[in-house]
Amino acid sequence: xxxxxPGSVSVYTISGASTARPLPDWLARQRKRSLxxxxxxxxRVELLQDFEFEEASQCVRVSDDGEWVMSTGTYKPQxxxxxxxxxxxxxxxxxxxxxxxxxxxxxxxxxxxxxxTDRKLExxxxxxxxxxxxxxxxxxxxxxxxxxxxxxxxxxxxxxxKRCGEVFRLNLEQGRFMKSYEVDVGEDDDGAGLQGSVxxxxxxxxxxxxxxxxxxxxxxxxxxxxFWDPRSKSRxxxxxxxxxxxxxxxxxxxxxxxxxxTSTGMVQIFDLRRPVPLLKxxxxxxxxxxxxxxxxxxSHEKKILSADKKIIKIWDEETGxxxxxxxxxxxxxxxxxxxxxxMLLTANEGKQMHSFFIPQLGPAPRxxxxxxxxxxxxxxxxxxxxYDNYKFLTMGELKSLSxxxxxxxxxxxxxxxxxxxxxxxxxxxxxxxxxxxxxxxxRAKRVKEKIEKERESxxxxxxxxxxxxxxxxxxLKKQERRETVDTKAGVLGDDxxxxxxxxxxxxxxxxxxxxxxxxxxxxxxDKNDEYAQREKKAKGFHxxxxxxGDEDGSDDGITPVxxxxxxxxxxxxxxSNRDGGRTKDSALGSxxxxxxxxxxxxxxxxxxxxxxxxxxxxxKKQEEEEQEPASTSKRSDARRSASTNTFRRL
Numbered sequence: 001x002x003x004x005x006p007g008s009v010s011v012y013t014i015s016g017a018s019t020a021r022p023l024p025d026w027l028a029r030q031r032k033r034s035l036x037x038x039x040x041x042x043x044r045v046e047l048l049q050d051f052e053f054e055e056a057s058q059c060v061r062v063s064d065d066g067e068w069v070m071s072t073g074t075y076k077p078q079x080x081x082x083x084x085x086x087x088x089x090x091x092x093x094x095x096x097x098x099x100x101x102x103x104x105x106x107x108x109x110x111x112x113x114x115x116x117t118d119r120k121l122e123x124x125x126x127x128x129x130x131x132x133x134x135x136x137x138x139x140x141x142x143x144x145x146x147x148x149x150x151x152x153x154x155x156x157x158x159x160x161x162k163r164c165g166e167v168f169r170l171n172l173e174q175g176r177f178m179k180s181y182e183v184d185v186g187e188d189d190d191g192a193g194l195q196g197s198v199x200x201x202x203x204x205x206x207x208x209x210x211x212x213x214x215x216x217x218x219x220x221x222x223x224x225x226x227f228w229d230p231r232s233k234s235r236x237x238x239x240x241x242x243x244x245x246x247x248x249x250x251x252x253x254x255x256x257x258x259x260x261x262t263s264t265g266m267v268q269i270f271d272l273r274r275p276v277p278l279l280k281x282x283x284x285x286x287x288x289x290x291x292x293x294x295x296x297x298x299s300h301e302k303k304i305l306s307a308d309k310k311i312i313k314i315w316d317e318e319t320g321x322x323x324x325x326x327x328x329x330x331x332x333x334x335x336x337x338x339x340x341x342x343m344l345l346t347a348n349e350g351k352q353m354h355s356f357f358i359p360q361l362g363p364a365p366r367x368x369x370x371x372x373x374x375x376x377x378x379x380x381x382x383x384x385x386x387y388d389n390y391k392f393l394t395m396g397e398l399k400s401l402s403x404x405x406x407x408x409x410x411x412x413x414x415x416x417x418x419x420x421x422x423x424x425x426x427x428x429x430x431x432x433x434x435x436x437x438x439x440x441x442x443r444a445k446r447v448k449e450k451i452e453k454e455r456e457s458x459x460x461x462x463x464x465x466x467x468x469x470x471x472x473x474x475x476l477k478k479q480e481r482r483e484t485v486d487t488k489a490g491v492l493g494d495d496x497x498x499x500x501x502x503x504x505x506x507x508x509x510x511x512x513x514x515x516x517x518x519x520x521x522x523x524x525x526d527k528n529d530e531y532a533q534r535e536k537k538a539k540g541f542h543x544x545x546x547x548x549g550d551e552d553g554s555d556d557g558i559t560p561v562x563x564x565x566x567x568x569x570x571x572x573x574x575x576s577n578r579d580g581g582r583t584k585d586s587a588l589g590s591x592x593x594x595x596x597x598x599x600x601x602x603x604x605x606x607x608x609x610x611x612x613x614x615x616x617x618x619x620k621k622q623e624e625e626e627q628e629p630a631s632t633s634k635r636s637d638a639r640r641s642a643s644t645n646t647f648r649r650l
Contacts, residue, residue, distance in 0.1 A: 009324035009360050012375060014368075015047045016346075016354030017329055047355050047368060049088040053078060057347035059101050059334045066339070066365065068109040071347060072099035079124070081109050084367040093128065101334075103144045103151075105172070113151055115142040121153070121170065135168060143206045147214050148230050149173045152181075154203035154218060157196035158188050165203045167218055181228055184238075185220045205249050212255025219246025225260060239275060242268070248306075250292040257317070259304055261289025267306045269317065279320045285310045291335040298342075298362050305344075307335045312344070314361075326356055341365040390414075390421040398422075401430040463487040465501035468508050472501060 053073030060071040068090075069082040077095045082088065090109075097118040105111040114122045121133040121142075139153040153168040165185035169178040185201030205219040215236070216228040223242035228235055239260075248261035258270045265283035270276075283289060287308040295303040295314065302317040312326040312335060330350040337344055342361035346354040357364060357371055364371035398404050398413075398420065406413050407420070414421040431438055465472050475492055491497045500506045509515060510522065 009358065010375075010379070011324055011326050012357045012359075012371075012378075013328075014355040014357050014371065015051060015352065016348075017350050017352050047087070048082050048084075050080070050092075051082065051089075051355070052352045053080070054351065056349045056351075057333065057353050058099050060336045060345050060347040060353065061102070061104055062336055062338050062345065063104055063109055064107040066367075069336075069345065070102070070104065070109050070112060071353065072102060072114070073347065074098055079114075084365070087367065093124075095122070095129075100139065101142050103142055105144060113142065113144070115139045115153065121151070133170065137166070139168070140202055141205045143208055145208050145216070145230060146210065150178070150230075152206050152208075152216070154183075154206050156202035157200050158185070162188055165201060165220065167203055167206060179233070181216070181218065181233075183218050183220060183226050184222075184224070186222050204245055204247050207249035207251055207258075209251040209255040211253060212251070215255070217249050217251070217258065219249050219260065221245040223262070225249065225258075239270065241275075241277075242266075245288075248289040248292045250294055252294045253296075257294070259292040259294065259306075261292050261306060263288040265289060265308060267292065267304070269304070279317075281306070281315060281320055283308050283311070283313065290332065293335070293337050295337065295361065297360065303361075305335070305337070307332055309333070312346075312356075314358075324358065328354055330354075338365050343368075389424050391424055391427045392416065392419055393422050393427070394419040401427075401434050403430055463492065467504055467506065468501055470510075471508060 048069070053071075053075075055073070055075040057071055057073035060069065062069050067084055069084060071080045071082075072078065073080070077098050079093045079095060079099070081090045081092075083090045095114070095116070097116045097120065100115045100117050102112055102114040105113055110126055112124045114124060116122060117138075119135045119138055121135060121139075123130040123132075135153065135155065137155040137157050139155055141154045143152045144150075145152055149172045151170040151172060153170065155166050155168055158164060159166050159180070159182065164182045167181040167183060169180055170176075171178050183203050185203060188200045189197040201221045203218050203220055207217045207219075209215045209217075214230060216230055218226050218228070220226070223240060223245060225239040225242075225246055226235055227237040227239070239258075242260065242262050243266055244262040244264040246260055247263050248259075250259045251257070252259075256272055258272060260268050260270065261283075262268075265286045265288070267281045267283060267289060268277040269279040271278055283306060285308060287310060289306055289308055291305070291307040293305040294317070295305055297303060303314050303323055304317050305312065305314050307313070309331040310327065312332070314323045314325070315321060316323060326344070328346070328348065330348045332346055332348045334347040335344060336346070341363055342358040343365055344356045344358070346356070348354055357375070359372070359375050363369075364375075393401075393403075395404070395418075398407070403413070403422070403426075412423055412426055435441075463472055463476065472492060475490060476487065479486065479489070486493075491500070510519075516522070
């Protein structure tokens with residue numbers, strides 16, 4: 001999605017060749033990994049799936065119910081039907097010849113009539129081509145008259161009598177051709193064949209005033225417009241004075257205004273009650289006008305859309321002031337307007353078909369309503385650069401970069417309003433010379449932003465309470481993953497639990513036995529509290545932190561005495577003996593196997609209730625020790641140690 005026209009009326013290119021680089025399928029598959037890091041390719045918006053043709057698209061139309069889009073293109077000649085509610089391609093169908101134009105006969109896609117370039121008229125249904133009709137001469141346009149259920153085909157050349165041009169009438173109800181409308185297109189050269197000479201006149205375009213008086217208008221190659229009444233099958237008026245052949249016609253919704261476009265790029269607005277044009281506009285490029293559409297904005301302003309192969313212009317119907325314009329990078333073949341919205345679809349040269357969105361013309365269609373939110377986000381972004389390869393600088397910024405001496409002496413500075421446009425490469429070089437540490441500052445700035453972003457998930461506030469401060473901090477810590485810390489969320493903000501943090505009678509005693517039993521991993525912050533002192537006295541320890549010992553073991557032969565009033569929790573182990581019977585539960589320290597020598601604890605080793613170490617032994621080794629005599633298990637005192645090379649106890 002790209003902002004094409006950043007003026008007062010913004011135009012957004014949703015899909016097309018100007019939004020992203022067109023890549024062939026085989027190259028996209030090869031560069032699949034590298035394209036993940038390409039922002040232009042990854043940020044593209046694919047409005048409709050496979051909204052493209054292999055070579056070019058010829059015509060595109062939206063159904064009246066707004067649920068389907070049918071388009072034709074080449075190469076090879078194809079018909080695509082897209083389901084707008086699913087944003088996907090419903091089906092594709094090939095034809096034997098190129099398509100000139102087509103119309104939808106119903107409110108959906110089920111019945112369509114296609115004018116082919118080989119003088120055939122094809123009827124298509126969801127199952128395929130239903131019927132073909134051969135035309136006497138080549139058709140130039142195709143319209144559907146709903147009042148009389150007829151297909152009108154303006155044709156090239158003259159009738160067999162060489163008098164006038166023809167508009168073929170195919171009655172869809174009776175299934176046969178009716179008498180043609182005879183339109184004056186000039187004379188032909190003598191001796192021309194059935195199709196006429198090269199410079200023979202023709203009827204270029206037709207229009208029907210639906211929803212109003214129902215008149216038929218036919219534009220000719222000699223610059224005239226003839227009006228016919230479908231009820232009496234007679235000519236009612238002729239409008240002339242056009243410079244060049246008439247190539248586009250469109251009635252307004254009221255039927256009183258008619259817009260005409262010529263082969264020289266002139267657009268005129270006529271009131272059917274006056275032969276003089278009310279307004280005359282030049283498209284500017286001199287190409288033939290391909291489409292004319294009467295529009296009405298969301299603020300009920302009447303506009304006219306005119307399109308040739310280079311540009312789409314929208315201007316005011318009453319004053320002729322230009323409103324906005326769209327100039328794609330490819331040639332246009334046809335433009336379709338999605339009724340009741342600001343969406344335009346185009347059939348054009350090139351692989352991708354274009355779609356444009358104008359928010360001031362109307363809202364996004366319901367099948368792509370997400371475009372409204374995207375447009376609002378893009379409108380909030382500040383546009384610092386008008387062009388991709390230029391940077392706008394004021395006079396003060398030029399002086400700070402020492403570039404003021406280039407004013408009026410080179411094309412590198414282009415004056416614009418209160419500043420200058422500077423080439424991006426020159427701006428970067430001057431910025432680096434003026435401040436060599438700009439890259440380091442930018443890097444430090446990004447690192448700081450990343451750190452601040454990580455800090456957002458941490459606690460950025462604290463709540464001071466009279467009692468149970470640790471409980472309040474614990475509740476606030478649970479909000480670490482939130483964007484903001486709410487000091488009044490949950491229990492902290494509930495009035496029913498107000499006394500829990502204000503009244504001292506509700507203070508949690510972390511030194512109590514019940515609290516330690518429910519929270520065994522909670523560490524009491526004060527090391528000299530009453531509970532720790534009572535525990536040391538119960539074990540017979542001194543106040544020194546270096547003294548430690550087991551319940552059964554001792555340091556330097558001193559065994560601590562446990563008083564009778566000791567009510568601490570004692571860890572016990574329950575196991576079975578080798579004979580299969582249960583042994584009486586006893587303290588863990590009394591279950592330690594005793595040896596012939598008294599084991600001494602090393603200085604600084606943690607023993608007792610703070611650490612318990614189990615040394616597993618294999619069952620086979622235990623059985624060998626039991627079978628070995630007790631006399632052989634003891635070594636003599638005079639035996640020489642192989643490890644230390646000394647005699648023990650000397």
